[in-house]
Structures are given as C-alpha cells and as structure tokens.
Amino acid sequence: MNRSEETTAREAGFTPRPGAAMPADAEYGDSAWPLLSNVKRSSRYAGCEYGVLPEKSGGGVVRYCLAFPDVYEIGMSYLGFQVLYFLLKSLPDADADRVYCPWTDLEEQMRLQGAVLSSIEGGHPLRDFDVVGFTLQYELSYSNILTMLDLGGIPLLASDRGDRDPLVAAGGAGAFAPEPLAPFVDFFCVGDGEALLPPITDSLSRSAGRPRAERLARLSEIRGVYVPSMVDCEYSPDGVHFTPVDGGRSLPVRRTVVESLDDAFMPNMLLVPSAGIVHDRVTVEVFRGCTRGCRFCQAGMVTRPVRERSPGPLARNIISLVDRTGWEEVGLLSLASCDYSGITELVRTLSPELAARNVRLSLPSLRMDAFSVELAAGMEAMRRGGITFAPEAGTQRLRNVINKGVDEEDFESSLRAAFSRGWDRVKLYFMMGLPTETDADLQGIVDLAARARSIGREYKRRAQVAVSLAGFVPKPHTPFQWEPQLPVDELRRRGRLVKNALADVGRGGVTVKYHEPEQTLLEGVFARGDRRLADVLLSAWRMGARFDGWSEHFSLARWMEAFAEAGVDPSWYAERERPRDEGLPWDHVDAGVDREFLWRERLRSLDGALSPDCRQGGRCVLHGPSCLECGACLPPVEEGSYA
Amino acid sequence: MLRVRLTYAKRGRACFIPHIAIPSVFTRSGGRAGVKFQLSEGFSPRPRISLGPELPVGVPALNEPFEVRVASLTARDLSRWDLALPGGFFFTGALVESVPGAGSLNGQCEAASYLLALRGRDSTPLDAALAEMREEGLILHYREDAGPCFRCVVDNPARGGPGLFVKEFAKRGIIRGWADLFMLRESVGRLVEQADLAPCVIPLADPSAHGWRPLADGNISKGGA
Numbered sequence: 001m002n003r004s005e006e007t008t009a010r011e012a013g014f015t016p017r018p019g020a021a022m023p024a025d026a027e028y029g030d031s032a033w034p035l036l037s038n039v040k041r042s043s044r045y046a047g048c049e050y051g052v053l054p055e056k057s058g059g060g061v062v063r064y065c066l067a068f069p070d071v072y073e074i075g076m077s078y079l080g081f082q083v084l085y086f087l088l089k090s091l092p093d094a095d096a097d098r099v100y101c102p103w104t105d106l107e108e109q110m111r112l113q114g115a116v117l118s119s120i121e122g123g124h125p126l127r128d129f130d131v132v133g134f135t136l137q138y139e140l141s142y143s144n145i146l147t148m149l150d151l152g153g154i155p156l157l158a159s160d161r162g163d164r165d166p167l168v169a170a171g172g173a174g175a176f177a178p179e180p181l182a183p184f185v186d187f188f189c190v191g192d193g194e195a196l197l198p199p200i201t202d203s204l205s206r207s208a209g210r211p212r213a214e215r216l217a218r219l220s221e222i223r224g225v226y227v228p229s230m231v232d233c234e235y236s237p238d239g240v241h242f243t244p245v246d247g248g249r250s251l252p253v254r255r256t257v258v259e260s261l262d263d264a265f266m267p268n269m270l271l272v273p274s275a276g277i278v279h280d281r282v283t284v285e286v287f288r289g290c291t292r293g294c295r296f297c298q299a300g301m302v303t304r305p306v307r308e309r310s311p312g313p314l315a316r317n318i319i320s321l322v323d324r325t326g327w328e329e330v331g332l333l334s335l336a337s338c339d340y341s342g343i344t345e346l347v348r349t350l351s352p353e354l355a356a357r358n359v360r361l362s363l364p365s366l367r368m369d370a371f372s373v374e375l376a377a378g379m380e381a382m383r384r385g386g387i388t389f390a391p392e393a394g395t396q397r398l399r400n401v402i403n404k405g406v407d408e409e410d411f412e413s414s415l416r417a418a419f420s421r422g423w424d425r426v427k428l429y430f431m432m433g434l435p436t437e438t439d440a441d442l443q444g445i446v447d448l449a450a451r452a453r454s455i456g457r458e459y460k461r462r463a464q465v466a467v468s469l470a471g472f473v474p475k476p477h478t479p480f481q482w483e484p485q486l487p488v489d490e491l492r493r494r495g496r497l498v499k500n501a502l503a504d505v506g507r508g509g510v511t512v513k514y515h516e517p518e519q520t521l522l523e524g525v526f527a528r529g530d531r532r533l534a535d536v537l538l539s540a541w542r543m544g545a546r547f548d549g550w551s552e553h554f555s556l557a558r559w560m561e562a563f564a565e566a567g568v569d570p571s572w573y574a575e576r577e578r579p580r581d582e583g584l585p586w587d588h589v590d591a592g593v594d595r596e597f598l599w600r601e602r603l604r605s606l607d608g609a610l611s612p613d614c615r616q617g618g619r620c621v622l623h624g625p626s627c628l629e630c631g632a633c634l635p636p637v638e639e640g641s642y643a
Numbered sequence: 644m645l646r647v648r649l650t651y652a653k654r655g656r657a658c659f660i661p662h663i664a665i666p667s668v669f670t671r672s673g674g675r676a677g678v679k680f681q682l683s684e685g686f687s688p689r690p691r692i693s694l695g696p697e698l699p700v701g702v703p704a705l706n707e708p709f710e711v712r713v714a715s716l717t718a719r720d721l722s723r724w725d726l727a728l729p730g731g732f733f734f735t736g737a738l739v740e741s742v743p744g745a746g747s748l749n750g751q752c753e754a755a756s757y758l759l760a761l762r763g764r765d766s767t768p769l770d771a772a773l774a775e776m777r778e779e780g781l782i783l784h785y786r787e788d789a790g791p792c793f794r795c796v797v798d799n800p801a802r803g804g805p806g807l808f809v810k811e812f813a814k815r816g817i818i819r820g821w822a823d824l825f826m827l828r829e830s831v832g833r834l835v836e837q838a839d840l841a842p843c844v845i846p847l848a849d850p851s852a853h854g855w856r857p858l859a860d861g862n863i864s865k866g867g868a
Contacts, residue, residue, distance in 0.1 A: 014718040014858060017725065020652040020705070020733030024758060024792075024827050027655060027703045034762060034822045036659055037701045046659035050672065050729040272671060274657070274729045275664045326674030326727070328667075357674070358682060 035115060039105040043275035044072035047120050050272040051325065053086075055122050056095040062204045064088055064096045065119050065129040065166075069136075069144035070549070072100040072120075076271070077279035079333060080135055080172065084193050086267035091198060093205040097121045097129070101144040102151065104546050104553065110151055117151035126152025129166045130204060133189075136174025139526035140519060140549035142181060145170075146541040149184070156538065158186050158229060163212045167204075171196070175226070176255075176302050177476040177586040179240075180526050180533040182228035186216060190589055191224040191255035192288075194264045200225065220249050224256030231588060233531055239583025240530050252590040261288060261307045266317060272325045281329035281362070282321045286314065286346070290335040291615045293628070294392075295403045295605050296434065298475035299335055301598075302591040304632035306615050311342030315349040322359050329360045338367040338375060347375065368406045373417035386425035386466070387418050393434055394444025400608040401436050403601070415452050419459035426452055426465050432494045432514070433472040433486035435605065442494055445469070446501040453509040467502060467512040469495055471520030475527050477591040479601035482578040485524040487571065488556075491517035518556035522548060524574035530585035533573070535566040594631035601628075644681040646740035647716050648748065648855060650706040650830075650848040657731025658703040666692045668732060669711065675727040678720065681712035693748050695831050695847070696755070696800040701821060706735055706830040706846035710748050718858045736848030738855035745854025748847070754783065754834035755800035756844040758827040759808060760792035761818065768817045769793050776811055783834075784842050792825075796842050800831050 027033065036042040066084060068075030075081065081098060088096035097119035102110065110117065116125040126132050132154065134145055146156055154168065155161045161168075170181060171189035178188045189196045199222045207215040213229075220227040230248040234241045242251055258264040270282060287308040290300040318330055330350070334340060347361065354361055361379045366372045368389045376387065391406055393399045399406055418426055430445050449467050456463025471491045474480040486494070495514040502512045526533060537545075540562035547553040563570050578584065580599060587595075604611060614626040627633070653660070660668065670690045673680060680690035695708040716724075716739070725734045759773075760766045773785040773793055781803065785795040797803035805826050812818045832847040850857050 014721045014725075014734070014737060016652070016735045017733050019654060020735050022654060024703070024825075027658065027827065028760065028762070028825050030655070032656075033701070033825075036656075037822045038820075042659040042700060043661055043664065046656040046731075048655075048657045048660055048729045048731045050675070050727070052730065272729070274660045274668050274732075276667075322674075324675060326671030328670070328674075358688060 032115075035106065035109050035113065038109055040103065041275075044100065044103070045106065045120070046275070048274040050274070051269050052121055052271060053089045055097075060093060060205065060208070062094045062131065062201050062208075063124075063129045064094060064131045064133055065124075065126055066096060066098045067126070067132050067134045067145075067148055068098070068100050069134055069141040069148060070101055070138075070547070071103055072273075073275075073277040075100045076273050076277040077283075078135065078137070079283045079285060080193065082270050082283075083265065083267055084133075084197065085271065086269060087194060087197055087265045088201070090265070091201055094197070094201040097124065099126060099132075099148065099152070101141075101148055101547075107147060107151065107546070115151075116153050117148060127154050127166060131169055132166045133169040133171065134185075135172040136170050136178075136181070137172050138549055139174065139180075139523045140554075141547075142174075142526060142537055143541045143545040143548055145181070145184065146538065147546060157183055159183070161186070161212065165212075167212075167215070169200075173298060173302070176298070176589055176591050177527065177529075178226060178228070178589065179233070179531045179585045180529040180537060182531045183534040185228065186212075187219050188226040188228070188253075189224060190226055190253055190591075192258045192264070195256045195258045196222070196224050217248070222256075223254055226253040226589065228531075233585075235530070235532070236583075238581065239578075240585045240587070241583050242588040251588045253588060254590040255302070255592055257592070258307070261285070261309045262313065266309075268317065268320060268324070270321060270325050270327075272327065279331060279364075280327070281331045282318065282325055282327045283331045283333050284314065284318055284321065285309070285333045286337055286340045286343075287334045290339070292336065292339070292405060292613050293403050293601070293611045295401075295479040295601055296392075296431070296472060296475070297335075298478050301477050301593050301630075301632075303335070304592055304630060308341060311346040311349065314342075315346055315353075318350060319353050322354065322357060328358070329362060330354065331362050331364050333364060336365050336367055337363045338365075338369075338372040343375065347378070351378070368410050368414045370413045370417040373414050373421065377417075377421040386427050386464075387423045388427040388429060389414055390429040391448060392429065392431055393437075393441060394430060394446070394448055395441045397608055398434055398437060398441045398444070400610055401605045402434055403605065403611055405610065405613070411448065411451075412455065415455045416459075419456045419463060424456070424460045424463050426456065426463075427468060428452060428465060429468045429470070431472040432469050432498070433491055435480060435483045437494075439494075439497065442498050443501065445498050446505065449502055449510050449512075450505045453505075457509070463509065465510045467498070467510060469498060469512065469514035471495075471515060471517050473520060473524045473527055476584065476586040477593060477598070479598045479605055481528070481584065481598065482580065482582075482602060484577045485521070485574040487575055488517045488521050491520060516551055516554070519548070519551070519554055521556070521570065521574055522554075522559055525570045528585065529573050532566070532568060536562045536568050539565050592630075592632035594629070597628065597630045644712045644714060645716060646710060646712055647858075648708060648710050648738045648740070648847055648852075649721075649734055650708050650736040650846050651704075651728075652733040652735050653698070653704045653707060653731060654733065655703070655731045657729070658701055660731075661700050662694065662697045665694055665709070666690075668729060669709065672727040672729065672732075673711075673713075673724055676720065676724040678716065678724055679714035681714070695748060695752050696804065698828060699805050702805050702826045702828055704828040706832070706848070707828070708748060708752065708831055708847040716858060718860050721858060736846060737858050738848050738850065738852060739858060740854065741856040742854035745852075749801070751833060751847055751852075752800055752831050754796055754798045754842070754844045755803070755831045756829040757795045757797065757805070757808070758788065758790075758792050758825075758829060759795055760790060760825045762823055762825050766791055766793065769812070772812055772815050772817055775815075781807060781811065786841060794829075796834075796844060798834060
C-alpha cells in the first residue's frame with residue numbers, strides 16, 4: 001500500500017483488504033495470462049463471480065464438475081446449473097465446481113501450449129474430478145463435449161477410461177434420447193436433478209475406491225440412472241432393441257421427478273457473474289411441466305406433470321435473491337409463465353417490493369392472449385424491448401394439427417393489446433415443415449405477418465413486425481416422433497417462399513429471418529439418433545467440428561464427410577417416417593408419457609383434433625374431466641396443497 | 644445526496660473484466676450491501692456512476708477512480724460494500740465531496756503511473772525504449788524498480804494508456820503484442836511534480852484533495868458528519 005492509501009485508510013476508518021495490495025507477482029506469474037490475453041472475450045474465463053462458495057476440504061467428498069458444452073455467457077444463463085451447484089454444495093458429502101467450453105481461439109492456444117482444461121473456480125483439471133457432469137440442452141453442442149473431455153485430459157470413450165478417470169455423466173433434455181452419446185458417457189441422469197443428485201452422491205460416496213464397473217453397477221440401481229455400458233442394443237429392420245448386459249437391471253429406465261416443487265431444493269443464493277451474460281438476471285422457476293399439449297414440444301411432454309411453486313414462499317425467495325445478488329432484473333421462468341395459476345398474486349406481491357429496489361420483472365415466455373400482454377405491459381423490463389409471440393403455424397388448420405391453442409381472435413387481440421400498450425415492434429415465431437404443412441399454410445404465415453403489420457399501423461406509423469422461421473425438428477417422446485423431417489432443399493424452398501412473399505408485402509414494415517436448414521438437418525439426425533451416430537460425431541469432431549450451433553463454425557460439408565466415413569445415411573435418421581411399431585432408439589427411456597398416448601395424439605393431429613389442457617387449478621388431476629391419460633400424472637393430492 | 648469518489652483495485656483475473664462491465668459490478672455489489680444510489684432520470688433509471696479513464700482488458704490496477712451519488716455512505720457501509728464485491732475487486736479509498744462542484748473526475752485524472760515488465764524474460768530491453776519514449780515526449784518519467792521492472796508516469800491517461808506501451812515496444816521489436824508485456828496501473832490521479840524529485844501520481848481518493856473529506860465512521864448526510 002502506498003503512502004496516500006495508508007493515509008486514506010487511517011483517516012477514514014476504512015481499511016482496504018490485504019488482497020488489494022498483494023504483490024504484482026500474482027498477475028505476473030499467472031500462467032494463464034498469456035493464454036487469456038490472446039483470445040477474444042477473455043472475461044469468459046476470468047471467474048470473478050460473486051456468491052461462489054469455498055471448496056470443501058478433506059476426503060470422502062464426491063467432487064463434481066458441472067460442465068456446460070457452450071460458452072460461459074450461455075452456460076451462466078442456465079438456471080439448472082445454478083440450482084445443481086448450490087444443491088451439491090448443500091450436501092455434506094459433495095462439492096461442486098463448473099467448467100464451460102472454451103471458444104475455438106482459446107482451444108487453439110491451449111493445444112499449442114499443452115494446457116489442460118480446468119474448472120473455473122478452483123482451477124482443477126477436469127481429469128481430477130470424481131464426476132464431470134454435462135447438461136445436454138442442444139444437439140448441436142455435442143461436439144463441444146468431446147472438446148471439453150479431450151482438453152480436460154479424459155479419454156473420449158467410456159470404454160477407454162480407467163478407475164482413476166472421472167465418471168462422465170450427462171443430464172438434461174438430451175438424456176431422454178441419449179444413444180448418440182452413449183459411448184462417451186458413463187451414466188445418464190434422466191429426470192429432475194434435484195431428485196437424482198442426492199442418491200447418486202450417496203452411492204458414489206459409499207463406493208469410493210471400488211472398481212469403476214462396480215460403481216456404475218451400483219449407480220444403475222438408482223431410478224433415473226442409465227448406464228449405457230450395461231445395456232446392449234441390436235439393430236434390425238423393425239428398429240432398435242435394447243437388452244440389459246449380464247442380467248443387469250430391467251428396462252426401461254424410468255425418469256425421476258420431484259413430486260412437489262415447494263419441497264424440492266431451491267437455492268437461496270445464485271452465482272452472479274461480473275461480465276455480461278445472455279440472461280443477466282435473477283431467474284426463478286415458477287412451475288415445471290406443461291399440459292397444454294403442443295404436439296411438437298418435447299419439453300412439454302417430458303416434464304409433465306405440472307408442478308407449481310406456491311406464490312407466497314416463491315415471492316419471499318425472489319426478494320431474498322434480489323437482495324443477496326444485487327441483480328437489477330427478475331425473470332420468471334417456465335414453459336409458459338402466464339399459465340402459472342398464481343401469476344397475478346405473485347406479480348401483485350412482487351411489484352411494490354421490486355419497485356422499491358429499482359428492480360424490473362420480466363416474463364421470458366408469453367401466451368398469446370390479451371391477459372398476458374396486459375401483464376407484460378406493467379413490466380418495465382418487458383416494455384423496453386419488442387414483444388414476442390409464437391403462433392407457430394400460419395393457418396388455423398395447422399395450428400390445430402400441432403394442438404397450439406391459439407385462434408385468429410387470440411392473434412388479433414394480443415396484437416391490438418401489444419400495439420395499444422406502446423410496443424412498436426412485435427416478433428412472431430413460426431415453424432416450417434410441420435406435419436401436413438402445405439404452401440397454403442406458408443401463405444398463412446405471410447398473411448398473419450401482413451395482418452400484424454396492418455394492426456400495428458393502426459396504432460403506430462412505424463410499427464414493425466419481425467418474423468422468425470425455424471425448421472421443424474421432430475423430437476423423441478412427442479406425438480411427432482414418428483414423423484419425417486423435411487429435407488434441406490425443401491426447407492430452403494419453403495423458407496425462400498415465405499421470405500419472398502413477405503418481401504412483396506413488407507415495404508419496410510416486415511422483416512424475416514430463418515434458421516439455416518443445414519443446422520436443422522443435423523439437429524434432427526442427432527435428436528432421433530442411435531448409438532451408431534457416435535462414430536459420426538467422433539469423426540466430425542476429429543475433422544474440426546466445434547460449436548455447431550454457431551453458424552460461423554458450422555460446416556455441413558464436414559458433417560457429410562463424417563457421415564460418409566462412418567457409412568451412415570443422415571436422411572435415414574431425419575427424413576424417414578417411422579412405422580408405429582418400430583423400435584425407437586429411446587424406447588429404453590421412460591419419460592413418463594405413454595407411447596400409446598403419443599400415438600393417439602399423433603392420430604388426433606392428423607385429424608386436426610384439438611386436445612384439451614388437462615390441468616385444473618394449476619395442477620394435473622389424475623383422471624380428472626380433461627384427463628387424456630398421458631401416463632405422467634402423479635397421485636392426487638389434498639385440496640389446497642400444491643403438487 | 645452525496646457525491647462520493649472512490650478508488651478500487653482490480654487484481655488477479657479480475658483484470659479481464661472489461662471496463663464496460665464495471666458499473667454493474669459496483670451497482671450490484673452496492674445493492675447487496677444495501678447502498679442507496681441516486682438514480683438517473685428517464686425511462687430506465689440507473690445509479691449515477693462515472694468512471695475514470697478506460698483500463699484495457701488484461702491490465703490489473705491498484706487505484707482506479709470512480710464517482711457515485713448515494714443517499715449516505717459511512718466507512719462501515721464501505722466495508723460492507725467492499726465485502727460484497729466479486730473476487731479480485733477491492734476498494735482502496737473513498738472521499739465525500741465537501742465543496743459543491745469540486746472538480747470533475749476526468750478533469751482531475753491528470754496522469755497515470757504504471758509498472759512494466761516483460762513476461763518470462765529480462766526486462767532490460769525496456770530501458771532504452773522508455774528512454775526514447777521520454778525523449779519523444781510520450782511519457783513523463785520512468786525508473787527501474789525492484790523486480791526488475793520499470794515504473795513509468797504518463798500524463799493524460801486517456802491518451803497515453805497501456806496501448807501506447809504495446810504499440811511503442813512492438814514498433815521497436817521488443818514484444819510481439821499484449822501477451823509479452825506485463826502492465827499494472829498503480830494509480831490514476833493528480834500529477835505532482837517537485838524540483839529534484841521524480842513526478843508521482845496521487846490517487847484521487849487521497850484525503851489531501853481539495854474540496855473533499857474522508858468518510859465518517861458513523862451516520863452522515865450531506866452537509867457534515
């Protein structure tokens with residue numbers, strides 16, 4: 001400390017902490033500095049977060065590294081890791097650290113210098129953890145998993161790992177159709193992490209020091225844990241068939257869910273980054289699951305049943321998180337926050353508390369109705385940007401096919417509400433290539449966009465409508481899991497058709513963006529892929545596949561070369577209609593919803609029949625009047641409590 | 644409302660947190676510590692914070708200045724705020740405006756002092772380069788220090804920031820780029836030049852600053868402790 005600092009401290013009664021004046025050797029000797037000074041956005045790797053808990057010392061602790069296969073600013077926006085981090089820290093026999101995928105510039109530097117990928121808090125190489133746990137949120141991030149394993153000093157293939165190597169785990173949405181990653185992952189976690197991690201930790205703690213195979217065998221006894229090395233798969237003309245190895249546990253692997261979110265672990269603190277991230281705010285999950293029954297939506301199927309948090313305790317938790325984190329915004333997360341039965345009460349309770357703290361409230365997902373718009377209109381954070389609606393399809397016929405309960409009246413009233421409440425920019429999200437779609441449905445998108453602009457101009461001279469078009473990818477565990485996906489050329493034709501038609505009507509008022517159909521193809525292949533795709537993934541990664549979800553890095557040519565090398569036809573996975581009885585590569589994973597229910601829904605979709613939302617009073621009611629017997633219901637609960 | 648001038652250190656990996664992110668580092672930590680900020684007017688009110696000259700990513704610092712308007716702030720509050728900072732950030736000093744309108748922050752950032760060394764090798768080649776830079780009027784003063792490293796004073800830190808050293812050393816073939824040079828900004832503030840003495844830079848939270856007074860220990864409000 002220099003003279004003037006000492007004077008200031010003495011006279012003011014404030015003493016700087018010793019770290020402020022540590023010797024410059026700390027920075028001069030930091031071996032990571034030359035690496036980080038040569039890469040873009042080095043703040044991604046800096047750490048410097050608030051809320052980090054100290055590392056636990058001593059033996060007998062299962063050390064997890066939560067691994068997000070994308071960059072920091074995306075991974076830090078993921079609520080799941082915030083919850084799991086604090087959950088693991090709360091367990092006496094577990095500890096947690098995190099790691100994110102280094103961008104290609106840092107990967108290159110690390111390889112040049114022989115650096116090992118290490119955790120962000122403790123700086124421990126990945127190979128030194130007991131468990132490295134990936135979350136599978138997006139198929140196009142799978143190549144990054146291999147990058148992280150390789151840079152972390154962990155053999156890529158589970159079969160090449162020894163007793164001293166970490167166990168590689170994976171959870172999240174991708175664990176419901178895990179086969180393309182099966183050879184790389186020691187065990188998958190199927191279901192809610194809050195319910196899975198305590199028994200997994202207990203098992204690993206008890207089996208510490210035992211051979212790897214024995215530890216995995218013990219893990220496989222836990223409901224929701226899938227150990228691919230203990231399951232064989234055979235391929236035949238009628239599909240994939242799974243059998244347990246050596247009399248292992250019976251199939252299917254059933255997911256594990258928390259029955260009550262009120263009773264589930266909820267952190268009372270969140271990690272606060274110092275540099276900007278994508279969703280830079282307090283995020284809390286208001287409910288889990290969705291029973292609206294959109295037939296394309298995997299999340300809506302595999303997270304059933306609906307489980308809500310009680311508004312009172314939730315509001316108290318949110319205020320506490322705001323005070324503890326200092327964040328300026330709160331986001332209420334769920335598949336459709338406006339469906340939360342306690343939304344009015346929650347917003348009413350929160351609004352004055354948050355206003356007093358100059359904290360904004362936002363809803364990441366809005367239902368297409370006037371109520372949702374009115375609710376959003378009261379939120380400054382929502383008013384600042386545009387407002388997004390997802391009609392998903394351009395005609396009523398096709399919206400009925402996908403069971404999207406939005407009609408023309410909803411469309412009109414939401415847009416009028418939005419423009420009349422001050423928004424001048426509306427974003428409309430659509431999918432192309434939905435089952436039974438024709439060019440007339442695409443024209444419907446054009447008509448809706450033109451109608452939206454016309455409504456907007458009644459209120460605002462400069463009203464803007466932004467149309468976003470994404471190619472439809474049929475997902476496992478949905479009624480469309482048997483459907484073919486459109487080929488790249490046809491997706492491109494349809495995208496251009498809409499784009500050209502909108503250009504004719506646009507005249508500055510309507511813009512359109514559509515996702516690259518090549519990426520859609522790859523997403524579709526891996527979404528419904530089997531174990532044979534692992535060779536393709538490995539081959540593509542060796543050829544340089546990285547960050548495939550980022551268009552600047554994606555190369556379909558590279559992937560096609562990898563498919564050819566492995567002798568795999570991608571169109572067989574993506575563009576083929578599956579017969580009803582075909583063995584599907586995710587049949588050994590029970591996601592809660594019955595396959596028969598999914599088939600019934602598929603047939604109803606082809607008839608254009610709508611299926612009702614089965615929840616009542618904010619929860620699923622087993623065998624209630626609207627029950628479709630999807631199979632995911634929990635037992636009935638007492639009146640007045642939240643399941 | 645009080646106008647408070649603070650200095651902070653940015654150490655370790657915190658040097659990679661960009662200048663643009665610094666306001667939210669302080670407002671969020673202040674929120675956690677219960678600091679009541681004065682908000683700007685307008686549609687999206689924000690705490691009123693002014694930063695000193697930009698510090699490039701990768702350069703640690705000991706005494707970077709910033710100003711903020713708050714309802715009150717005692718030494719005890721500042722200690723609490725200090726503990727609410729993320730890893731690598733520390734407060735090093737604080738003053739409260741005692742004469743209204745006492746000098747603007749950037750107007751008082753007259754000079755900056757740096758420690759310079761070559762990474763992974765002897766820093767002697769910097770000696771001749773710094774001598775030339777002094778001759779050319781790019782820097783005010785330098786001297787060799789323990790380490791060995793060089794301590795260097797630059798006037799007008801907004802113009803002669805760390806990029807100047809990288810550019811000049813690279814031009815002379817001493818380094819290839821940022822990765823080869825270690826820089827630490829010791830202080831930004833008032834330039835003091837006295838006969839027979841090397842010029843030095845006094846951090847802006849130094850209590851000798853005219854028109855400013857130290858934080859009180861107890862409750863304070865505008866007008867006195």
